[in-house]
Amino acid sequence: MWNFSRHGAYTVKSGYYQIMNNIMNHTQAHQKDGNWAKLWHISTPPKIRSFLWRxxxxxLPCRIKLQSRNIQVPSQCVTCESGLENNWHIFIDCPYAKECWKVAKFEELVSQCAREEDSFPKWLFKSLNKCPTTGQPNFSAVLWSLWRYRNEKLWNGVSRPPHITVSLGFDMVLRWNQAQRKSIQGQNSISRRNENVRWTKPPEPSMKCNVDTAxxxxxxxxxFGTVVRDSMGNFMVSKTCVTCGLFDVKEAEALALLDxxxxTSSLELQDVIFETDSExxxxxxRSKNVDYTEFGSIIFGCGVQSNSRSSPFFQNPTC
Structure with missing residues (x-):
């Protein structure tokens, strides 16, 4: 007798639903309350967000946690060498942690949330909710720095004052955010530059050959990617190829132009204007200086080809 269908007969559909119900019930039983979206959107390095999630x-493998897994370790806090080492002690009750929160100007927030909550996950989410958005990265950095210091002291015997631990966390967040801003600015600059690039027709009866690399x-x-168009902008012929070797950007651009x-010479195309975006x-x-590097030898080959063809070439124009 199958109890999970109306007719008492087993079907694949009823079996599937029963399995999925069991999975969902098991998952919900292990879910923890909290604003997980806010945690993952804190403007801080990914490894700090990952640490917060853990x-x-x-x-986190604190000593009390390890003992619950039958791993024989001392129960005392690594940082202060007193008190039972669980998450609550490491990040809230430990005297070293209290000094760090005081230096970081989060002492009142930490104490208030500790009085209102009785578990570390609830304390963490309440602290993040009450902390201003601009302060969340540094708050997270202090937590991460406390855990990092605990591990460094355990494994390497490192000892340092609280203000240094706080500064290391703040500095990491600062440098990461600066790098993010530079990356965004660089992408915006490239986008603006690409928006301004315009392909112009060559004068009659010339053709234009555009070259690019990846x-x-x-x-x-x-x-290498190469395309030839006539004076009306109509497509004539194109070529792509891949060459093995480790080249830097300028060498690759020069090789593409030489190719x-x-x-185009093998195709017997005449009056070709070559255009590359490599200034x-x-x-x-165009320089008269002699370059004896690998890049210089490629450039020399380009010069020979250009002189033999009497064909000008230009950097991509912008407007």
Whole structure:
């Protein structure tokens, strides 16, 4: 008798529903309350957010936690060498932690939430909710720094005053946010530059050959892309290829241009204007200075090809 269908007969559908109900009930039983979305959106390095998640889930291997797994370790706090080492003690009750919170100007917030909550996960989420958005990164950094200091003292015998521990956390968050801003600014600059690039038709009866590259560092290769259009902008012919080797950007751009020179020559195309977006390559070819590097030898080949073709080339114009 199958008790999970109306007719008492087993079906794949009823079995599937029963299994899924068991999974959902098991999952809900292990869910912890808290604003998880806010935790994952704190403007702090990913490893600190990951640490916060582990702490909120009670996954940190503090000594009391290890003892509950039948691992033979002392129960005393590594940091202060007194008191039972659980999450609450490490981050709230430990005298060293209290000094760190005082230095970081979070002492009142920590104490208030500790009086209102009786478990570390609840304390953590309440503290994050009450902490201003601008203060959450530094608050998180102090927690992470306390855990880092605990591990460094345990494994390396490191000892340092609370203000240094706090400063290390604050500095890490500051440098990470600065790097994020520079990355965004760089992406915006590239986007603006790309928006301003305009392809212009070559004068009749010339053709224009545009060249670009792509680096594949993991595969130790470089890809070339070349396209030729007539004076009306109509597509004529194109080529893509991949060359094995480890090249820097300027070498790759120079190789792509040299390949384009040789390729259009093999097609017997005349009156070709070559256009590359590498200002370094253009300036170096036009320069009279001798370069004996690998890049210089490629540039020399480009110069020979250009002189033999009497074809000008330009950097991509902007407007």
């Amino acid at each position: 702490a909120a889930r009670d996954y 680096l594949f560092k993991e595969q130790r290769a470089v890809g 384009a020179f040789k390729w 370094t390559v253009v300036k170096t070819i």
